[in-house]
Amino acid sequence: MVLTPLKTTQKKSVILEKVLKPDFTCKNISEKLPFFYSDEQLKCADFIYKYYVSSIGESLKLFTPFSSEFTCKKANYEEKTPLSLSKPQQNALKQINQNQQSLLFGSTGSGKTEVYIQKIKEVLHTGGNVIFLMPEISLTPQMKKRLVHHFGSLVALWHSKLSKKTKEKTLSLIQQGDIRIIAGARSALFLPIKNVKLIIVDEEHDESYKSNQNPRYNAKDVSLMYANILHANIILGSATPSLNSHHKLPVVCLNETFFKTKKTFFYEHAQSEITPNLLNHINESLKNKKQTIVFVPTRANFKYLTCKSCQTTIQCPFCDVGMSLHVNINALKCHYCNYTSAVPKSCQNCGDSMLEANRIGTVEVAKNLKEFFPDANIQVFDKDAVSTERKLKKILKDFNQKNIDILVGTQMLSKGHDYQDVALSVVLGLDNLLNQPDFKAREKALSLAIQIAGRSGRRGEGKVYMQTKNEEFFSSYINNYEQFLKDELQYRKNLYPPYKRLLRILISHKNESTCKSILDELASLSLPQNVELVGFGKSTLAKIANKYRYELLLRSSSATALIKTAFTCKRPNVQIDMDALSFS
Numbered sequence: 134m135v136l137t138p139l140k141t142t143q144k145k146s147v148i149l150e151k152v153l154k155p156d157f158t159c160k161n162i163s164e165k166l167p168f169f170y171s172d173e174q175l176k177c178a179d180f181i182y183k184y185y186v187s188s189i190g191e192s193l194k195l196f197t198p199f200s201s202e203f204t205c206k207k208a209n210y211e212e213k214t215p216l217s218l219s220k221p222q223q224n225a226l227k228q229i230n231q232n233q234q235s236l237l238f239g240s241t242g243s244g245k246t247e248v249y250i251q252k253i254k255e256v257l258h259t260g261g262n263v264i265f266l267m268p269e270i271s272l273t274p275q276m277k278k279r280l281v282h283h284f285g286s287l288v289a290l291w292h293s294k295l296s297k298k299t300k301e302k303t304l305s306l307i308q309q310g311d312i313r314i315i316a317g318a319r320s321a322l323f324l325p326i327k328n329v330k331l332i333i334v335d336e337e338h339d340e341s342y343k344s345n346q347n348p349r350y351n352a353k354d355v356s357l358m359y360a361n362i363l364h365a366n367i368i369l370g371s372a373t374p375s376l377n378s379h380h381k382l383p384v385v386c387l388n389e390t391f392f393k394t395k396k397t398f399f400y401e402h403a404q405s406e407i408t409p410n411l412l413n414h415i416n417e418s419l420k421n422k423k424q425t426i427v428f429v430p431t432r433a434n435f436k437y438l439t440c441k442s443c444q445t446t447i448q449c450p451f452c453d454v455g456m457s458l459h460v461n462i463n464a465l466k467c468h469y470c471n472y473t474s475a476v477p478k479s480c481q482n483c484g485d486s487m488l489e490a491n492r493i494g495t496v497e498v499a500k501n502l503k504e505f506f507p508d509a510n511i512q513v514f515d516k517d518a519v520s521t522e523r524k525l526k527k528i529l530k531d532f533n534q535k536n537i538d539i540l541v542g543t544q545m546l547s548k549g550h551d552y553q554d555v556a557l558s559v560v561l562g563l564d565n566l567l568n569q570p571d572f573k574a575r576e577k578a579l580s581l582a583i584q585i586a587g588r589s590g591r592r593g594e595g596k597v598y599m600q601t602k603n604e605e606f607f608s609s610y611i612n613n614y615e616q617f618l619k620d621e622l623q624y625r626k627n628l629y630p631p632y633k634r635l636l637r638i639l640i641s642h643k644n645e646s647t648c649k650s651i652l653d654e655l656a657s658l659s660l661p662q663n664v665e666l667v668g669f670g671k672s673t674l675a676k677i678a679n680k681y682r683y684e685l686l687l688r689s690s691s692a693t694a695l696i697k698t699a700f701t702c703k704r705p706n707v708q709i710d711m712d713a714l715s716f717s
């Protein structure tokens with residue numbers, strides 16, 4: 134890295150290659166900086182910018198460069214706490230060691246973590262270092278605890294919530310060779326750590342690996358590429374692997390349950406309602422002094438407020454979405470732009486005062502349950518309730534010490550927490566997920582149901598209660614995710630990943646006619662023969678934070694053709710989303 138003069142300022146720059154001196158006058162480099170990117174980082178940055186249709190500058194900005202001020206003197210690893218793996222775990226490890234890439238497929242409680250830890254030990258013994266990615270490390274203190282238990286000060290955590298000071302300290306420890314395992318969110322992939330011989334991507338089905346900013350990379354796919362460049366091994370792991378990974382990678386199954394569990398499933402044809410049947414199940418769990426978790430897809434009290442006479446939903450003035458009702462602050466809040474307003478007394482459209490709240494959320498479910506079970510300790514577990522790491526730790530601690538009887542939460546409930554004594558898992562509002570206009574809707578809904586169900590009965594018998602009008606779908610696959618993957622593959626043929634790649638081009642601007650004219654221009658571009666324009670027009674969320682949104686969806690089985698097309702669509706106010714996962 135160097136400093137180069139640009140007009141009146143000095144800019145940090147990166148030297149990528151030597152070229153012949155051009156004819157025009159050139160300025161000299163002002164200063165050599167004590168930072169550099171490794172060849173591997175440069176190769177990976179090159180892949181990211183080309184594949185995700187960004188620029189090399191934006192791509193390099195993801196990486197933290199090496200500092201030339203450090204000399205690396207690799208800390209020794211001494212095994213303190215040996216592990217003994219079960220037969221299935223030993224077999225899994227053996228298969229993992231035969232491949233450069235593997236997908237470790239094992240249900241909750243099957244002991245994937247022990248396999249990771251044993252593999253990490255092997256790598257440390259041979260002098261290699263490790264990157265361990267988790268979707269939301271700040272949400273998973275238990276994994277952190279286990280890694281620290283086995284590797285002590287050789288392991289460091291990395292995520293966006295760390296203070297600047299902690300980050301700086303961690304960076305110097307990494308480069309001095311004192312830290313040999315980096316565990317963290319997707320940005321951990323880009324740290325200056327030498328001699329990486331293993332990358333682990335845990336909970337690989339989790340969509341938060343995909344960045345929603347330019348470059349819109351998927352850390353899981355970048356990890357696969359980076360492991361190749363580094364000649365390192367890579368393990369993706371999940372209880373509900375994505376169809377893509379399952380189709381593309383060597384699968385290592387770890388499905389003999391580690392703690393033998395028996396699970397019973399109950400279905401009710403309802404949608405997010407507090408029914409007598411549901412109350413009975415919870416009552417029984419409380420009577421047996423067992424804990425219950427309740428999943429609801431929505432936070433706050435209600436997702437919408439609708440007028441009973443004209444059916445108008447109260448919308449955010451800046452977004453094309455309904456405002457959610459938060460009773461505790463007596464306000465409506467937009468979950469997209471955070472705009473907050475007082476709860477209106479009457480409909481803005483027809484003036485009628487009969488407003489009805491729809492789509493029950495976490496806070497309201499907790500409130501209703503409290504009326505039926507006044508003695509039970511009921512807590513909410515969502516983005517609003519868990520706003521800091523401290524609050525998260527407190528809730529998890531209270532729950533694991535059995536001070537909480539019922540935990541009502543959103544998707545956050547499924548994020549890899551170990552709940553020791555849950556006898557009942559309740560899943561509400563599944564059909565809202567299943568009916569989303571998204572080719573992955575079935576995969577996401579089933580995967581979530583399995584993840585939540587997996588939280589009950591880790592030790593002993595567990596019950597799972599689900600409300601859905603699609604009982605057949607869930608009951609046929611809930612115990613057989615592998616069969617689901619097989620059937621789903623048939624449905625995706627010629628249409629969707631893994632057979633085809635999808636490119637979403639999103640146009641957003643304050644002025645709607647600007648959006649439209651860009652859309653018209655892009656839609657009329659001539660496409661290569663093997664790229665298909667699936668559709669174009671207004672996005673499902675037609676406005677967010679006062680910006681209109683239009684989009685085009687393109688499809689191809691050729692990555693090269695699709696990337697080429699994407700580069701021709703690049704212009705201001707246009708976002709390119711390769712392998713898009715979000716379609717709203």
Ligand SMILES: [Zn+2]
Nearest residue numbers: 440443480483
């Ligand atoms: Zn009305």
Ligand SMILES: [Zn+2]
Nearest residue numbers: 449452467470
């Ligand atoms: Zn809004």
